[in-house]
Amino acid sequence: MKFLKEYRDSRLAGEILEKIKKISKKPVKFMEVCGTHTVSIFRHGIREILPDNITLISGPGCPVCVTPNRHIDEAVALCRLPEVILATFGDMMKVPGSKSSLAAEKALGADIRIVYSTMDAVDIAVNNPEKEVVFFGIGFETTSPTIAAAVLRAEREGLKNFSVLGAQKLIPQAIRALLENNEVGINGFILPGHVSALIGIKPYEFIAQDFGIPAVIIGFEPVDILQGILMLVKQVESGTARVEIQYSRGVPPEGNPHAMKVLFTVFEPGDALWRGIGTIPGTGLRIREEYQKYDAVKKFGIEVAESREHPGCRCGEVLRGLITPLQCGLYGKACLPEQPVGPCMVSVEGTCAAYYKYGKRG
Amino acid sequence: MCLAIPGKIVSIEDNLAEVEIAGVIRRVSLDLAPEAKLNDYVLVHAGFAIQVIDEKEALKTLELFKELMEHEVS
Amino acid sequence: MTEKNILLAHGSGGRLSHQLVRELFLPVFDNDALNKLDDRAEVFASGVRLAFTTDSFVVSPPFFEGGDIGKLAVCGTVNDLAMGGAEPLYLSAGFIIEEGLPIDQLKAVVESMRKTADEAGVKIVCGDTKVVERGSADRIFINTSGIGVVPEGVSISGSLAQPGDKVIINGFIGDHGIAVMAERHGFSFTEKVVSDCAPLNGLVKAMLEVSTDIHVLRDPTRGGVATTLNEIASQSNVGVVLREDMIPVRDQVLAACEILGYDPLYVANEGKLLAVVPAQSADRVLAAMKKHPYGVDSAIIGEVVADHPGKVVLSTGIGGRRIVDMLVGEQLPRIC
Numbered sequence: 001m002k003f004l005k006e007y008r009d010s011r012l013a014g015e016i017l018e019k020i021k022k023i024s025k026k027p028v029k030f031m032e033v034c035g036t037h038t039v040s041i042f043r044h045g046i047r048e049i050l051p052d053n054i055t056l057i058s059g060p061g062c063p064v065c066v067t068p069n070r071h072i073d074e075a076v077a078l079c080r081l082p083e084v085i086l087a088t089f090g091d092m093m094k095v096p097g098s099k100s101s102l103a104a105e106k107a108l109g110a111d112i113r114i115v116y117s118t119m120d121a122v123d124i125a126v127n128n129p130e131k132e133v134v135f136f137g138i139g140f141e142t143t144s145p146t147i148a149a150a151v152l153r154a155e156r157e158g159l160k161n162f163s164v165l166g167a168q169k170l171i172p173q174a175i176r177a178l179l180e181n182n183e184v185g186i187n188g189f190i191l192p193g194h195v196s197a198l199i200g201i202k203p204y205e206f207i208a209q210d211f212g213i214p215a216v217i218i219g220f221e222p223v224d225i226l227q228g229i230l231m232l233v234k235q236v237e238s239g240t241a242r243v244e245i246q247y248s249r250g251v252p253p254e255g256n257p258h259a260m261k262v263l264f265t266v267f268e269p270g271d272a273l274w275r276g277i278g279t280i281p282g283t284g285l286r287i288r289e290e291y292q293k294y295d296a297v298k299k300f301g302i303e304v305a306e307s308r309e310h311p312g313c314r315c316g317e318v319l320r321g322l323i324t325p326l327q328c329g330l331y332g333k334a335c336l337p338e339q340p341v342g343p344c345m346v347s348v349e350g351t352c353a354a355y356y357k358y359g360k361r362g
Numbered sequence: 363m364c365l366a367i368p369g370k371i372v373s374i375e376d377n378l379a380e381v382e383i384a385g386v387i388r389r390v391s392l393d394l395a396p397e398a399k400l401n402d403y404v405l406v407h408a409g410f411a412i413q414v415i416d417e418k419e420a421l422k423t424l425e426l427f428k429e430l431m432e433h434e435v436s
Numbered sequence: 437m438t439e440k441n442i443l444l445a446h447g448s449g450g451r452l453s454h455q456l457v458r459e460l461f462l463p464v465f466d467n468d469a470l471n472k473l474d475d476r477a478e479v480f481a482s483g484v485r486l487a488f489t490t491d492s493f494v495v496s497p498p499f500f501e502g503g504d505i506g507k508l509a510v511c512g513t514v515n516d517l518a519m520g521g522a523e524p525l526y527l528s529a530g531f532i533i534e535e536g537l538p539i540d541q542l543k544a545v546v547e548s549m550r551k552t553a554d555e556a557g558v559k560i561v562c563g564d565t566k567v568v569e570r571g572s573a574d575r576i577f578i579n580t581s582g583i584g585v586v587p588e589g590v591s592i593s594g595s596l597a598q599p600g601d602k603v604i605i606n607g608f609i610g611d612h613g614i615a616v617m618a619e620r621h622g623f624s625f626t627e628k629v630v631s632d633c634a635p636l637n638g639l640v641k642a643m644l645e646v647s648t649d650i651h652v653l654r655d656p657t658r659g660g661v662a663t664t665l666n667e668i669a670s671q672s673n674v675g676v677v678l679r680e681d682m683i684p685v686r687d688q689v690l691a692a693c694e695i696l697g698y699d700p701l702y703v704a705n706e707g708k709l710l711a712v713v714p715a716q717s718a719d720r721v722l723a724a725m726k727k728h729p730y731g732v733d734s735a736i737i738g739e740v741v742a743d744h745p746g747k748v749v750l751s752t753g754i755g756g757r758r759i760v761d762m763l764v765g766e767q768l769p770r771i772c
Contacts, residue, residue: 003368003403003420004384004694010681013754036364043699045756089408090697090768107441114768116621116696117409119391142364146410149393194364197405197413222754227423249420250366250405256413259394337764338451339439348697348770358758365770367694384691387624406695 003249007221008044016226017049024233027053029185031321033175034192035062035349036220042358044222054229057184057321058354060174060277061192063138063167064091064347065319068275069307071167072097075136077302078165079110084300085128087121088136090114095346098308102136118150125154125162134296136165142194144168144285145259148266151287151294163296168285169272171195172203177280179211184321188232189215190225193247198263200255201243208241219247266291275309275343276316315342318351325352332356366407368415371400381406449658449704450763473671474593475516475654478586487522489513490581496574498545501615502630503706505578506545510552510560511635511706512657513582518637519653519709521592521644522584524556529563530579535570545576556635558582589648596651597672599742602718604711606639606725607632607733609661610689613703618692629688634707639730643711646724652712655705659763662701664710665738665748666762676748678738678760697770701750702763712740 006012032038038058041047047056060066076097079086086102093103093114106112111131115121118135125133137147147164154162171192179186191204196217207215214235218228228246235242245251263285272284287295296302313335314328325331325344335341337356344350369383369390377392381404388406395411398404404411445452462471469477476489491512498505510527517524529549533542553560560580615631617623636655643650652672656664661683669676685700693700707730713721718736725731748760 002370002384003415006424008753010754034364042758043752044754045750045752045758046754047756049754049756089770091770093768103443103445104441107443117391119409140364142366142407142412145394145412146391146408149391149410152393192364194366194405194407194412197366222752226754246423249415249417249423250368250413252413252416256394258396259412262394338445338455357761357764365694365697367691382626383695385626385688386618386691386695387626388695389622 004221007219007223009223012223013226016223016230020054020226020230020233021051023230023237024051024054026236028187028233028236029055029057030188030190030229030232031057031059031184031186032190033059033061033171034190034195035065035347036194037190037192037218037225038062038351038354039349040220040222040225042354046222046225050229054233057186058318058351059178059321060274060319061140061171062344062347062349062351063140063143063169064095065315065343065350066169066274066277067095067138067167067343068273069097069309070273070304071165072101073304073307074297074302075102075165076100076105077304078134078296078300079105079112081132081300083132085111085113085124085131085133086136087113087115087124087133089138091347092136092138094340095343096340098305118146119153122150122153122159122162125159126157129161132161132163134163134165138167140169140171140192140195141198141263144267145198145263148263151266151291152262154294155291163294163299164287165296166267166285166287168267169274170269170283170285172199173283174274174277174280175204176206177277178320179207179213182211186213186321187236188213190228190232191215191217193217193219193224193250196245196247196251196255198256198259200251201245201253204243208243212241214241215243217243217245217247217251219250276319310341313342315344315352318344325355328352364407366405366412368403369406371398371402371404374400379411381411448763450663454762472593472595475519476522478520485586487517487520487584487586488581489516490579491516492577492579494574494577495616497619498541498575500619500631501628502611503633504545504548505576506548507552507633508706509578509580510549510556510558511633513580514556514558514635514637515655515709517582517584518640519592519655520586521590521640521650521653522586523641524558524582524584524637526561527553527558527580527582529560531563531565532573532577533565533567534573534575535567537575542576552635556637587644590644592650592653594652594654594668594671597668597674597712597740598651598714599674599740600715601651601712601740602715602736603665603676603678603738603740604713604718604722604725604734605661605684605737606709606731608684608686608689609656609705609708610685610693610700610703612706613660614689614692617696621696623692625688627688629686629692632705632707634730636707636709636730639709639725639728642724642728643721646720647713647717649717650711650713650721653709655709657706658704660700660702660704661710662699662748662760663763665760668710668712669748670746673745675741675744675746676738677741678748678750680750680753682735682737684733684735698767701760702767
């Protein structure tokens with residue numbers, strides 16, 4: 001597999017690791033913002049092979065995990081409407097809302113289709129003209145343009161039975177919010193390669209400029225991650241703070257301006273509620289006035305009750321890197337992958353699920 | 363937060379491309395990367411090409427690695 | 437039981453399936469033969485040592501690259517018997533058919549069953565047919581039961597793995613799951629991934645001919661290699677260490693897994709077996725396997741250890757280590 005296998009080379013990985021061990025002196029905490037990094041780090045056992053002075057902390061970068069109950073409750077309400085086919089990514093099926101989950105609703109008969117692409121959802125709308133197809137969309141800058149592209153296609157093809165329940169979020173300002181009350185003392189950021197493939201390097205400059213913290217945009221294969229960590233270590237040890245790109249094969253400095261234009265044709269920034277963090281201005285995406293008819297909440301007049309979060313659930317603190325899952329009283333006891341209480345246990349890339357799956361049982 | 367994998371464009375029709383990923387052929391939309399050409403490698407996320415892979419940069423990274431290794435060995 | 441209703445995950449072969457078996461079925465059916473939880477029961481009938489098993493097949497779509505539901509139904513039951521070292525003899529076949537199924541398709545399925553039964557050297561000696569209303573089944577479901585005899589001196593069970601034993605697999609993992617998935621998700625390949633669906637009793641026989649000292653045999657079907665090894669680790673109260681770089685996975689399977697966000701260790705196989713064999717006979721068994729058509733790509737992929745009983749640990753390609761847990765729920769295609 002070109003551009004994949006060579007970045008899993010054990011010899012290369014070993015060499016880079018040796019280099020890290022040689023250079024790294026200071027005790028440091030690096031935060032991987034992105035859940036895909038979290039999974040890759042666990043999957044390849046990277047935490048175990050790093051020297052003890054380097055601690056990796058997982059951040060808020062799993063779109064499933066930061067989706068508040070409210071949106072799940074809305075999706076549940078929508079899928080109960082008899083005329084609705086709810087299409088969504090597999091990731092969202094098992095996330096518990098206040099009272100139910102999409103998997104449970106499907107078992108009770110709701111028409112819920114798991115799709116791999118937003119275009120599959122549009123295809124379902126084309127093939128089922130007598131039904132209303134609602135796409136339940138989550139995601140960051142990587143995924144949101146694909147949702148916008150689906151809306152634009154529906155518009156082009158004059159589809160009247162397609163709409164979107166959106167719970168998408170924007171990353172850079174969430175990092176700023178984390179840094180403004182830097183509760184954890186982060187010494188460096190492992191920035192998400194695929195979000196960056198879309199937004200480029202510029203939106204992160206503030207991390208180095210305003211907060212003096214090094215940051216590197218990193219790919220997802222083990223060799224990428226280790227090389228990125230090496231770049232962070234070099235900055236830390238030399239006392240510099242820059243934003244750099246390790247994942248240069250997929251991230252040009254300017255990102256993908258065309259895709260961003262598609263995104264902001266359909267959506268505009270708004271406030272967003274992040275589970276465990278609260279409302280962060282400017283990190284949400286709402287459908288622009290011109291495309292209101294594709295907004296499922298408005299189209300179906302959905303109103304859900306005040307959502308409830310489990311009182312003992314500490315996903316919020318996990319998401320901010322304040323505690324590890326092992327410090328949560330529910331983890332591994334009341335909260336298990338087969339009966340998750342909080343979203344960090346549901347999502348494959350949730351920190352709690354990754355801890356549990358890869359054997360951190362306290 | 364986002365899985366994306368590299369694949370090679372083996373055919374293009376309008377805004378749809380067939381991308382080969384290690385022997386697997388997927389139809390992907392080029393709506394977000396209309397500049398992608400035949401034989402380009404693209405990053406595929408959720409059925410869309412989201413970026414054209416810069417082969418020179420990819421080779422450069424690997425070259426860097428090689429140098430690093432040679433340096434370490436010598 | 438934590439769930440109020442049956443979810444798809446209860447049938448995925450993973451953690452919820454196990455919960456269902458242990459907490460709902462076992463306490464009610466409770467008997468020694470069943471409680472062993474091997475793929476088949478060993479029972480005595482008038483002094484003869486019999487292996488007995490049953491399995492139902494609901495694959496969608498019913499025809500896929502490298503097989504169909506009929507072939508699967510014969511292989512699945514033959515393999516469950518063979519995993520106890522038994523020689524499979526007779527099968528039953530029960531059909532639940534959705535009204536409207538083209539007779540031609542049924543004929544194709546039945547002919548495929550006959551062909552596979554011939555290859556495995558078993559006879560289908562009784563059967564049943566029910567037809568249900570459109571929508572009450574997905575085209576065709578098949579149940580097969582089978583009996584076989586267990587030869588003298590053979591004692592194979594999921595509870596017999598010992599520290600020091602080697603873990604052997606008879607070839608590439610994940611082919612069946614990905615072939616079926618490809619059909620379902622409209623994937624195509626430059627070089628097709630074909631289901632590995634095959635009757636394995638011949639292979640097992642060849643293995644037993646070079647050594648009857650085989651501790652565990654099990655076919656990693658639903659839930660994949662990871663789930664099966666977890667079962668063995670927990671039944672035998674031992675640990676298993678896997679070497680990621682030794683596990684045979686085809687490039688296309690790995691790529692399809694990357695696309696869908698799956699882990700090949702959890703993808704279903706229908707023509708694979710995991711053998712746990714004492715170290716001193718491992719090379720001999722491996723050599724015998726490699727000579728058999730269904731074992732050409734066999735490899736030693738790990739070993740049994742006394743550490744971390746009940747757990748499977750993978751040493752990763754880059755030298756890290758991680759736990760490989762049982763499948764939780766069904767694998768769903770994901771984007772993040």
